[in-house]
Amino acid sequence: MTSSLHILILGHGEMGHAMEYLLKDRHTFAIWEQFPQRNYPYTMLEQSAPLADIVLFCLPVNPHREVTQRIAPLLKRNGSCVSIAKGLDESGKTAAQIFAENLPAHQPYALLYGPMISEEIRAGRYAFAQLGCHDLAAFHAIQGCFNHTRLYIEHTFDIAGISWPVILKNVYAMAFGMADELQLGDNVRGYLATAVLQELNQITQVMGGQADSSYHLAGLGDLITTATSESSHHHELGRKLAREETDGISGEGPHTLKMIKQHRLLNTENYRLFQLIGEIVQNPRNVRSKFDDYFKQAFQHPPQN
Known part of the structure; x- marks a missing residue:
């Protein structure tokens, strides 16, 4: 004891x-x-x-x-x-x-x-x-x-490997809230989970974390908790953005987007979903159309052999 x-x-x-x-x-x-x-x-x-x-x-x-x-x-x-x-x-x-x-x-x-x-x-x-x-x-x-x-x-x-997934999950959780507000369905939620994990894994390694960091409690575990809970602040932010509301859009997720851009911590062009969320936070208009365009772009290139 x-x-x-x-x-x-x-x-x-x-x-x-x-x-x-x-x-x-x-x-x-x-x-x-x-x-x-x-x-x-x-x-x-x-x-x-x-x-x-x-x-x-x-x-x-x-x-x-x-x-x-x-x-x-x-x-x-x-x-x-x-x-x-x-x-x-x-x-x-x-x-x-x-x-x-x-x-x-x-x-x-x-x-x-x-x-x-x-x-x-x-x-x-x-x-x-x-x-x-x-x-x-x-x-x-x-x-x-x-x-x-x-x-x-x-x-x-793996300190870097747990630090970055928990920071970035607040950004990605907003996408789940947007999808739920737009009633895009369970299939989209399943897709978002895989797309987020892929980007989390890539970014975390760029930031010095180990290759499997995002699949543990501070990554996948915390992502599910924040992205799917109706009581989650960032899930609710995503819902507000999908309704094209701009008041009260604050929290760690929007602040993380701002800091990454201000300090050039990432080349966000390499991460399509992350970039989409940032664009919507900056301009929450025609959110459904932005998701449509994102899905088309994400699947327009066939897999490489």
């Missing part, structure tokens, strides 16, 4: 509450909130960071750099920083890249990605994730924190 650890939870939104639910009965924990508005005994970073065995970043990726720089001098030598953020910051960097650039070389860090809907966690349902980190001792400590819960964690060294 894992002994009680000191856990610092950064951020008290949906996932902050989910982590609190999972850990409160077995570990000593404190919660820091960047913008506290409720009557809750939030901690100060300077007070809790030096005590923390594990720091859980339940924050969007944009504040990661500032917060990491604040706590880096305060952390225990073997204290682990763990992020669940699935996005790019304004410089186009992933949470893993931010940790690598701003933590001391000896400081362990990890990424926790997979099918982890916060509402289901707090309802006592199962959740699953890959934990990407280079330090196996840190992995065992983090996994041990959740041994008594229904969050099941497996290890991978």
Whole structure:
């Protein structure tokens, strides 16, 4: 049985509450909130960071750099920083890249990605994730924190390989919402699943991930969860775009499209579906016709021998 650890939870939104639910009965924990508005005994970073065995970043990726720089001098030598953020910051960097650039070389860090809907966690349902980190001792400590819960964690060294699928799936999930709103049918949903996986696999390898990265929990698992759930924010964004609505089109998916274009992280012309989604987000008009054109182009060239 894992002994009680000191856990610092950064951020008290949906996932902050989910982590609190999972850990409160077995570990000593404190919660820091960047913008506290409720009557809750939030901690100060300077007070809790030096005590923390594990720091859980339940924050969007944009504040990661500032917060990491604040706590880096305060952390225990073997204290682990763990992020669940699935996005790019304004410089186009992933949470893993931010940790690598701003933590001391000896400081362990990890990424926790997979099918982890916060509402289901707090309802006592199962959740699953890959934990990407280079330090196996840190992995065992983090996994041990959740041994008594229904969050099941497996290890991978492939940090780039889990970072990019979970970021890009927010983009691709919008296509599923568009198709459902347009009532394109189950056949199209099946096609989208294969087309997305193919592009995810290609992009992830370009970004430094292993060839099979997209077929695991942080890839296919998280894609299905986000792309097919009616409660998914990005699925709903896709529905809005198919209705040619432009208000409220915000989130990690649209932001990822913007950052990839702004920082030229990808040659998007190589990825037809990704490019289609970007065009629709920019100009949500005649969405059905754009899908028609996409399917025709996707199948106009016969397979090469």
